[in-house]
Amino acid sequence: MLEKMSDFFEARLDGYDEHMLTNIESAKEFYPFTAKQLPTTANCHILDLGCGTGLELEEYYLLNPSARVTGIDLSQGMLSALKKKFADKDITLICDSYFDAPFDVSLFDGAVSVESLHHFTKEEKVPLYAKLHRALKDGGYFLLTDYFSLSNEEEQMHRQNLIALKAEQGIADDAFYHYDTPLTVKHETEALLEAGFSSVEVLENWGATYIIKAAK
Numbered sequence: 001m002l003e004k005m006s007d008f009f010e011a012r013l014d015g016y017d018e019h020m021l022t023n024i025e026s027a028k029e030f031y032p033f034t035a036k037q038l039p040t041t042a043n044c045h046i047l048d049l050g051c052g053t054g055l056e057l058e059e060y061y062l063l064n065p066s067a068r069v070t071g072i073d074l075s076q077g078m079l080s081a082l083k084k085k086f087a088d089k090d091i092t093l094i095c096d097s098y099f100d101a102p103f104d105v106s107l108f109d110g111a112v113s114v115e116s117l118h119h120f121t122k123e124e125k126v127p128l129y130a131k132l133h134r135a136l137k138d139g140g141y142f143l144l145t146d147y148f149s150l151s152n153e154e155e156q157m158h159r160q161n162l163i164a165l166k167a168e169q170g171i172a173d174d175a176f177y178h179y180d181t182p183l184t185v186k187h188e189t190e191a192l193l194e195a196g197f198s199s200v201e202v203l204e205n206w207g208a209t210y211i212i213k214a215a216k
């Protein structure tokens with residue numbers, strides 16, 4: 001049975017960090033790698049989309065302890081766990097969908113999203129990425145660490161499976177339920193460019209997990 005996106009993550013909060021670090025391939029490499037690519041200027045502003053319990057921030061604060069972070073996540077449980085870890089940090093947490101939450105314009109030096117955006121279509125992502133583009137300062141950039149479909153056929157198969165499951169379970173097409181539908185890197189790149197980013201490059205990959213940098 002499909003579960004609502006926020007219910008899915010609330011239900012898996014216990015043991016979440018350990019699960020990510022031990023069962024997700026290359027997690028021990030991609031969290032530190034992602035953190036190293038983020039801005040290192042003292043007091044810089046970073047936006048984290050789908051921050052969860054903040055695994056990427058654990059690595060980032062080691063490199064830039066004075067960074068000011070805004071984290072957005074649908075799950076209050078994940079955000080409460082994150083807040084406990086970083087009680088001494090300048091961090092603003094927003095419990096909302098990143099599709100709905102307004103972002104401050106031209107505030108952020110950098111933005112990041114790790115393992116969160118593989119649930120959405122290109123059409124859903126373009127307006128989100130346009131809002132993100134406006135939220136970045138000139139010279140700012142977005143780092144996307146996520147897993148991707150390795151072919152168009154794989155991308156279509158995930159999407160068709162989700163459509164069929166929603167139809168079987170009487171769920172509206174546009175409702176956010178948890179089911180992985182990763183795009184190909186090519187389609188993700190197109191979404192970022194259509195949203196206004198000036199350049200998009202792959203920094204690294206481990207199997208199907210890629211780190212993509214999109215410059216404002």
Ligand SMILES: C[S@@+](CC[C@H](N)C(=O)[O-])C[C@H]1O[C@@H](n2cnc3c(N)ncnc32)[C@H](O)[C@@H]1O
Nearest residue numbers: 009050051052055073074075097098114115116
């Ligand atoms: C697999 S977790 C990744 C969390 C964290 N970035 C990490 O790597 O450990 C995915 C997170 O994305 C959040 N999420 C999914 N869809 C979202 C949306 N539309 N708006 C905000 N958060 C969302 C979930 O609640 C969950 O905490």
